[in-house]
Amino acid sequence: MEMLNDYGIVLALAGAVLAALIPGIASAKAVSMGGIAGAGVITEDPSQFGKVLILQLLPGTQGIYGLLIAFITLSQIGVLGGNGDISLVKGALYLAACLPIIIVGYTSAIRQANASVASIGVVAKRPDQFGKAMIFPAMVETYAILALLISMLAVNGVSGLNI
């Protein structure tokens, strides 16, 4: 058991890396979906570039949230300089703490991209309705933010546990 404790840092690092990896992949895909739809609009009406760009970028935030959790975790577990001595349980807890943003970040980015693409369609036909079109993807993002919140609180909380 004592020996297994050497592997705590591995689990913790896995959590951090996955938090950057999985939502990052999803956001890359999501932003590209928006870009493909947006490029079509721009060929017809280049003046809509600003609005379309905002809609394209909206599902890009999940990747950043993931990065954020990854960074907080990395600094807590001592990978970015410090003491990397973490028990197996604590490592597993870090991994679990990262799960909300890993999973919700992935799915919400893709779903948000669908909403973004639809909203880009709205802007193409009715540029004056941008304000409303922007809200639809933003609604999806709520859940990514909630996941971010829980992951952030959990990572912070785990670091304070004495196990």
Next chain:
Amino acid sequence: MALLQMQRIYIYALKKDRKQILELLQRRGVVEVRSMLKEDKVFSKSDVSVAKQNLEKNISITCDSLSILNNYIKEDKSILSALAGRKELPVEEYDSFKEKYKPTVNMAKRIIELSKIIAENKAEVFRLQTQIEILTPWVNLDIPLNFKGTKFTRGFIGTLPKPWTLEEIYEKLAQYMPLDVDIISTTKEQTCIFVLCTNDKKDKVYEVLRGMEFTLPSLSIDQLPTADLSPAEQLELLVQQIDKTKSNIQAAIDEMESYDKNRNELKFLLDYDTMRLEKYEVIGSLIQSKNVFIISGFIAEKDFSAIEEELTSKFDLAVESAEPRKRDDIPVLYKNNGFSEPLEGTVNSFSPPAKGEMDPTMVMSLFYYALFGLMLSDAGYGFLIAVTCAFGLIKFRKTIEKPMKNTLKMYMFCGIATVFWGIIFSSYFGDIFDVVGKTFFGVTDLPVIPPVWFYPVEKPMLMLTFSMAIGIVHLLTGLAMKGYQLAKQKDYKGIIYDVIFWYVLLISGIVLLLSMKMVTDILGITVNISDVAVDVAGILFGASAVAIILTNGRESKQPFKRILKGLYALYGISGYLSDILSYSRLLALGLATGVIGSVINQMASMTAGGFFGPIIFTIIVILGHALNLGINALGAYVHTNRLQYVEFFGKFYEGGGKVFKPFGINTKYYKIKESTKYGNVK
């Protein structure tokens, strides 16, 4: 927090003054023309579709010509020119444009014609070059390509695939001597040959040649008017033709460039016809008799007397105002102070207030700036935003257009709010002062600037509580707005049932929650609530819940249905719960800005050693923070809007009105400047 009072306006005037009156109204831009009167035997609308079509055609020609001109000669525009706004033009210049009108239209047409000429000539050059390519292998042939033979001989001119030598060809044709074979040219792909044989053997020779996949040169050469010339001569002619066509293109381009100096006239033509088109649209909606016409529409009450005075002093006419009728779809014109005005656009993009609704802009603006600042929450970023916008506003204060001015003002206020929250939570480009101090100056007394309140990274739960507290204030304000609106509609029952009961329910609910140890433990705060207060809150909570069940379904007459509806309304409290939780994004986005900023600083500080260290450090810091600022400002903007539209407006505001669209000058490049306040309209 106000909308201007609108009223109907009627202007009865003589037709001979129509042009002047309409132009005056257009320049003042205070009347929205609507047709409110019915046609009858005397008064009818006139058909302006022909005139409108002509103007629309002119507008599209001018637009095209401007974009063509821009393709050939780029207009030098600075990035800031968007801020500079439209140029001002004195009225005299507007009036004198009539003489230039025809030539300018012709110039626009000529520009389009020139672009066609250029395109056609380019196609011609391409065609000629293809012919040259076809002819080049035949350049050594000294007879025309369409040579068929003489009285006793027959000639075959054409190509064989792949290279052939003279011997190989003679070998194939040996039995049909006498004949003469010439190889004109050979390449890897083909051999160009000329075969001359006697007339009696021509069919046999042709058959053998066909067996060798002999083909005649492509037809296009044969059909040339110069087909009787030898290939060399033809080539020379073609080269001459290309030169001529190219010089045609150059001439057209030169002519196009000569129009560069007239670009402003084209722009003005576009504006001029846009204005005229708008005028004709208005004329089409007027009702007119033989000598009289009537304008009807909406005007803000405050503008009425000025326009009435001006019109009656200049023309023989009658102006009349009337209260809007009940069924009128009254347009919305906002009146807000400079602080809230920039957000009218944000309200509009949700939906302008419907009839009987209040203008939420003023109250919204207080929260808007605060929430934006809280989400971006970095004094450095806020400072950059505010200073950039202020710079734009000051530099272009004379010419800047209203929408651009409002955008800049909005971001300036957002930036100021961001600076405020940044100082409260001590975030300056992340933790740049600490990092620079530690890395380059060996400062040990960290933090350099301590927060006024606390570090959100260190006490996230406190920040979460604070975010939700702001959410509660925001939501309760929304509910209060609903009460205010109901009071304006004199629905006093509604105030008690839909607002006061809910206030009691929500506040007593919050007191009850805060009295539970579990909740305060989670939130990490200590609240001392006396037992009496808890008891009172409990009673109030129960009573208001019952009251809501009994009253909130009051539009149903049937008692059972009424209770069910009331229960469903009480279930709306779960909506409040999710609304309040939604404000946790204030924490999440605020932390995201700060933490990513610190990451950038930390990455930069890793490179700080050595001679080039500070330079690399600066580059990483600038690029990184630019990216972080961009992404997080976008996030703050989007989510501020969301909190306003969904959580705040959801409590009291529906919208559905129409924005006031006065008959005015909606031009792209110029605005007309009056030399005196009133007048100058002849």
